[in-house]
Amino acid sequence: MFKAIITFSNGDNHTEEHSTDSVVRALQRLTHGPAARMGLITEVLVVDTLDCTNFHSKWDGSRMKILFPSPAPHLGGAA
Numbered sequence: 001m002f003k004a005i006i007t008f009s010n011g012d013n014h015t016e017e018h019s020t021d022s023v024v025r026a027l028q029r030l031t032h033g034p035a036a037r038m039g040l041i042t043e044v045l046v047v048d049t050l051d052c053t054n055f056h057s058k059w060d061g062s063r064m065k066i067l068f069p070s071p072a073p074h075l076g077g078a079a
Contacts, residue, residue: 001019
């Protein structure tokens with residue numbers, strides 16, 4: 001099980017619970033969907049049952065930027 005903690009531009013938070021089957025679709029919606037593209041979602045954090053961070057992204061003023069996991073070096077990330 002995973003928890004997606006979503007922060008909105010007005011400062012409100014919302015938590016969604018997801019299984020391994022639904023978490024990828026949720027991340028696509030939360031980071032690339034209409035609310036994310038308009039800047040209404042400012043942060044998405046996904047943790048597992050041990051509270052380990054599995055995904056983290058933040059609005060950078062123009063788009064949702066993935067902070068964790070960092071992109072692979074061959075995809076333009078840091079070495």
